[in-house]
Amino acid sequence: xxxxxxxxxxxxxxxxxxxxxxxxxxxxxxxxxxxxxxxxxxxxxxxxxxxxxxxxxxxxxxxxxxxxxxxxxxxxxxxxxxxxxxxxxxxxxxxxxxxxxxxxxxxxxxxxxxxxxxxxxxxxxxxxxxxxxxxxxxxxxxxxxxxxxxxxxxxxxxxxxxxxxxxxxxxxxxxxxxxxxxxxxxxxxxxxxxxxxxxxxxxxxxxxxxxxxxxxxxxxxxxxxxxxxxxxxxxxxxxxxxxxxxxxxxxxxxxxxxxxxxxxxxxxxxxxxxxxxxxxxxxxxxxxxxxxxxxxxxxxxxxxxxxxxxxxxxxxxxxxxxxxxxxxxxxxxxxxxxxxxxxxxxxxxxxxxxxxxxxxxxxxxxxxxxxxxxxxxxxxxxxxxxxxxxx
Amino acid sequence: xxxxxxxxxxxxxxxxxxxxxxxxxxxxxxxxxxxxxxxxxxxxxxxxxxxxxxxxxxxxxxxxxxxxxxxxxxxxxxxxxxxxxxxxxxxxxxxxxxxxxxxxxxxxxxxxxxxxxxxxxxxxxxxxxxxxxxxxxxxxxxxxxxxxxxxxxxxxxxxxxxxxxxxxxxxxxxxxxxxxxxxxxxxxxxxxxxxxxxxxxxxxxxxxxxxxxxxxxxxxxxxxxxxxxxxxxxxxxxxxxxxxxxxxxxxxxxxxxxxxxxxxxxxxxxxxxxxxxxxxxxxxxxxxxxxxxxxxxxxxxxxxxxxxxxxxxxxxxxxxxxxxxxxxxxxxxxxxxxxxxxxxxxxxxxxxxxxxxxxxxxxxxxxxxxxxxxxxxxxxxxxxxxxxxxxxxxxxxxxxxxxxxxxxxxxxx
Numbered sequence: 001x002x003x004x005x006x007x008x009x010x011x012x013x014x015x016x017x018x019x020x021x022x023x024x025x026x027x028x029x030x031x032x033x034x035x036x037x038x039x040x041x042x043x044x045x046x047x048x049x050x051x052x053x054x055x056x057x058x059x060x061x062x063x064x065x066x067x068x069x070x071x072x073x074x075x076x077x078x079x080x081x082x083x084x085x086x087x088x089x090x091x092x093x094x095x096x097x098x099x100x101x102x103x104x105x106x107x108x109x110x111x112x113x114x115x116x117x118x119x120x121x122x123x124x125x126x127x128x129x130x131x132x133x134x135x136x137x138x139x140x141x142x143x144x145x146x147x148x149x150x151x152x153x154x155x156x157x158x159x160x161x162x163x164x165x166x167x168x169x170x171x172x173x174x175x176x177x178x179x180x181x182x183x184x185x186x187x188x189x190x191x192x193x194x195x196x197x198x199x200x201x202x203x204x205x206x207x208x209x210x211x212x213x214x215x216x217x218x219x220x221x222x223x224x225x226x227x228x229x230x231x232x233x234x235x236x237x238x239x240x241x242x243x244x245x246x247x248x249x250x251x252x253x254x255x256x257x258x259x260x261x262x263x264x265x266x267x268x269x270x271x272x273x274x275x276x277x278x279x280x281x282x283x284x285x286x287x288x289x290x291x292x293x294x295x296x297x298x299x300x301x302x303x304x305x306x307x308x309x310x311x312x313x314x315x316x317x318x319x320x321x322x323x324x325x326x327x328x329x330x331x332x333x334x335x336x337x338x339x340x341x342x343x344x345x346x347x348x349x350x351x352x353x354x355x356x357x358x359x360x361x362x363x364x365x366x367x368x369x370x371x372x373x374x375x376x377x378x379x380x381x382x383x384x385x386x387x388x389x390x391x
Numbered sequence: 392x393x394x395x396x397x398x399x400x401x402x403x404x405x406x407x408x409x410x411x412x413x414x415x416x417x418x419x420x421x422x423x424x425x426x427x428x429x430x431x432x433x434x435x436x437x438x439x440x441x442x443x444x445x446x447x448x449x450x451x452x453x454x455x456x457x458x459x460x461x462x463x464x465x466x467x468x469x470x471x472x473x474x475x476x477x478x479x480x481x482x483x484x485x486x487x488x489x490x491x492x493x494x495x496x497x498x499x500x501x502x503x504x505x506x507x508x509x510x511x512x513x514x515x516x517x518x519x520x521x522x523x524x525x526x527x528x529x530x531x532x533x534x535x536x537x538x539x540x541x542x543x544x545x546x547x548x549x550x551x552x553x554x555x556x557x558x559x560x561x562x563x564x565x566x567x568x569x570x571x572x573x574x575x576x577x578x579x580x581x582x583x584x585x586x587x588x589x590x591x592x593x594x595x596x597x598x599x600x601x602x603x604x605x606x607x608x609x610x611x612x613x614x615x616x617x618x619x620x621x622x623x624x625x626x627x628x629x630x631x632x633x634x635x636x637x638x639x640x641x642x643x644x645x646x647x648x649x650x651x652x653x654x655x656x657x658x659x660x661x662x663x664x665x666x667x668x669x670x671x672x673x674x675x676x677x678x679x680x681x682x683x684x685x686x687x688x689x690x691x692x693x694x695x696x697x698x699x700x701x702x703x704x705x706x707x708x709x710x711x712x713x714x715x716x717x718x719x720x721x722x723x724x725x726x727x728x729x730x731x732x733x734x735x736x737x738x739x740x741x742x743x744x745x746x747x748x749x750x751x752x753x754x755x756x757x758x759x760x761x762x763x764x765x766x767x768x769x770x771x772x773x774x775x776x777x778x779x780x781x782x783x784x785x786x787x788x789x790x791x792x793x794x795x796x797x798x799x800x801x802x803x804x
Contacts, residue, residue, distance in 0.1 A: 124482035124483070128415050128482075132419050133448045135415070135417055135418065135419065136419050136422040136448050136449055137422075137447070137449075137533075139415050139483075140414045140416075140526065140532055141494045141507070141508060142478035142492040142494045143414065143415065143478075143485075144476070144480065144481055144482075144486075144494070145482055147480065148476055148494060151476035152473075152474040152506075153474075155474040155476060156473060156496070200479075202480045203476045203478045203479060203480065204476055204477045206476075250454070253473055253496070254474060254496055254504065376448055
C-alpha cells in the first residue's frame with residue numbers, strides 16, 4: 001500500500017484553536033456552547049461571522065437541530081455546510097472535509113466546531129438511544145454504557161496480549177501529569193499508580209480512572225488558505241496527511257484493532273515522515289486500551305507490544321514520547337463530540353507555541369488520532385492526521 | 392456453582408419493597424423477530440436467504456450481500472464466551488437495583504457475536520449455549536448458559552429475573568373442581584411452590600377428586616367463584632397480597648355452533664366464566680401483583696391463562712365456545728400491556744381437545760390434564776409467554792402460520 005495517490009493538502013492551514021472551558025454539568029443548551037465557540041473563533045481570527053462561508057458541526061445533544069438549523073440560529077449564511085456526528089472521529093473527519101473544501105475553492109473560511117451540553121440525566125438518555133444496535137442489543141444488557149462495552153474489549157485485549165492494569169494505569173497517570181498546568185481541566189488532582197490501582201471497579205477490568213468524565217464544553221478551529229491566514233496574522237499549522245476508515249475488520253470477533261491499521265502506510269507515506277519523526281502524539285483516550293491499539297495500529301510498535309512500548313516511555317510533555325499533552329479527555333473531561341476535537345485543537349496549540357498547559361520542546365510534527373461511535377460491540381470510526389508547524 | 396434457593400424468610404416490614412422497574416424495552420421492529428422466538432422459547436436469528444450468513448444484531452439488509460431477505464430461522468445456539476465483564480455502575484434504575492450484573496461477548500459457532508446476559512456458572516473461555524429470554528419487562532434478550540446443565544442452575548439470580556419459576560412461590564388455582572385444576576394442584580405442589588391455594592366455588596357440593604385434592608401437600612382449599620365478583624374480591628382481600636402466580640383453570644366447554652344453540656343463555660355463561668371471569672380476576676388481583684413484581688425471590692410473577700387453541704381460529708363444532716375463548720385471548724393481550732410495567736407476565740397456554748368429560752365425542756389425539764400441568768410448569772420455569780400443548784394445538788399453530796384461510800375452511804369440515 002505504498003505510493004499514495006492522495007492529493008497533498010498544499011496551501012491549507014489549520015488555525016485559531018478554541019476551547020470553551022468545560023463544566024461538569026450545564027443548564028445551557030448545546031447551541032449555547034457551540035455559539036460560544038463560534039464567537040471565540042471570530043474574535044481570535046478577526047473574522048466577522050458573515051465572513052465564515054463554511055461551517056462544520058459535530059454534536060450529540062443539538063437535537064432536534066442539525067447543522068442547517070444552526071445556520072439560522074447563529075445568523076450565518078455559509079456556502080459550504082457539514083454535519084459530522086461521528087463522536088471521537090469528528091475532529092479528523094471535519095478537518096479532512098474542510099481542507100478539501102478550501103483547497104477546491106468551495107469555501108474560504110471553514111469554521112469547524114464541536115460542542116455538547118451535559119444536563120443532569122442527558123448522559124443516560126444519550127446512551128439509551130445511541131444507535132439502533134445499542135437499543136436492540138447492548139443497552140438492555142446491564143446498561144453499563146461505553147464502560148461495559150469497552151470492558152469486554154479491554155478484557156479480551158488483556159487476555160490476548162498479557163497486558164496488566166498497571167500498563168493502562170501508566171497512560172492515565174502520565175496524562176494527569178500533563179494536565180496539571182491546564183487551567184480548565186476538570187480533574188487536576190495528581191494521580192498516582194496506587195490511586196489508579198485502588199480505584200473502584202466500574203465494569204471489570206475498567207476502573208474509575210479508566211473512564212472519562214462526561215461534561216459540557218466546546219472546541220473549534222478554522223481551516224483556510226495559507227495566504228488568507230497570513231493576511232489575518234494567524235499562526236497556522238500544515239496538514240501533511242490524513243486517513244479515515246469506518247467499520248474495519250468486521251471479521252474480528254472482538255475488537256483488537258481499528259481502521260488505522262488499514263491505511264497506516266498511506267498516512268506515513270503521504271506525510272513523508274515516519275513514526276520516529278513525530279514530536280508528540282494525541283490519541284483518542286476513551287479508554288486506555290484504545291490508546292494502546294492506536295499506538296500499535298499507527299505504527300509506533302507492533303500489535304500486542306503497546307504495553308511494552310508504554311513501559312519504555314514517560315509519555316509526559318517533558319519526557320519521552322509526549323502523549324495527550326493537555327491531559328486528554330481522561331483529565332479535562334469528555335464534552336461529547338468535542339472530545340473528538342480535543343487532541344486536534346491541542347496539537348494546533350503545541351505546533352504554534354500556544355498550549356494551555358506545558359509546551360513540548362521543539363514540537364514541529366504531531367500526530368492526532370480519532371476514534372468513535374461504539375454502535376454495537378466496537379468503535380466504528382477511526383481517523384488520523386499528521387500536522388506540522390509552519391515554521 | 393449456583394447457590395440453591397432457600398425458602399424465603401418472612402419479609403421484614405421495615406425493609407423497603409423493591410419497586411417494579413423494567414430494563415429499557417424499546418426495540419426496533421425487526422428486533423421483534425427475537426421477541427416472537429423468545430415468547431415460545433425458541434432460539435432464532437436472521438439468516439440471509441441469498442448468501443446464507445447468520446446475522447446479529449437484527450438488520451434490514453445483509454451485511455455480506457445487501458439482500459433484504461433476512462427471515463428469522465432456528466439457529467444453532469452453541470458458542471464460546473470470549474470475554475466477560477461485571478457491570479458495577481449502571482445508568483439504568485432497574486440494573487442499579489441489581490448491581491453487580493454480568494454480561495459477556497459470545498461468539499456463536501455459526502458466526503455472529505452476541506452480547507449476552509451471563510449465567511453465574513458460565514466462565515470466560517468456556518463453551519456456552521444461548522437462549523432467547525424475555526426480560527423482566529417482556530423484551531427479548533440473549534442469555535448465555537453453560538453448555539451442560541449445572542446443579543440448581545435455575546436458581547441463578549440473573550436467570551431468575553427472566554423466568555417465573557414456581558419454586559417457593561405462592562400459587563392460586565382458580566378452579567379445583569375440574570381434572571385440569573386438580574392436575575395443576577398436584578404439579579405445583581410437586582415442584583415446590585410454598586402454598587397452593589385452590590379455589591372451589593361451592594364448598595358444600597362434593598366433586599370428583601375432592602378427597603385426593605385435599606390430600607395434596609401444601610394445598611389449601613379456598614372459596615372462589617370466578618363468576619361472582621364478591622367472591623373474587625373477597626379472596627383477593629384475603630390472600631391477594633401474597634399470591635405470586637395465578638393459574639386460571641376456570642372453564643366452560645360446550646359443543647355446538649351459533650345457530651343451533653337457539654338463544655344466548657349458554658353463550659352468556661361461557662362469557663361470564665371466561666371473559667368476564669378473567670376480567671374479575673385481573674381487576675381484583677392485578678394491582679397487588681403489579682406492585683409486588685420485583686419484591687424478592689418470591690415476587691409476583693405471572694398470570695397463566697389456559698386457552699383453547701380454537702381461540703386463534705374458530706372450530707365450528709365448538710363454535711360458540713371458540714368465540715368466547717377468542718374474547719378471552721384478546722383480553723389477555725390488553726392485560727399483557729397492563730401487567731408489563733409491574734414485571735408480571737401474562738402466559739397464554741393454548742391446548743387442543745382435552746381428555747375430559749366435555750370433549751368425549753372428539754377423536755384423539757387429546758391432551759391429558761397432567762400433560763397440560765407439566766406444560767404450564769415448564770413455561771413458567773423457562774419464562775415463556777405463549778405455549779402450545781399437544782399435537783392438535785401445534786398443528787393449528789403451524790397451519791395458521793402458513794395459511795389462515797386454509798385453516799378456517801378446513802376447520803369448517
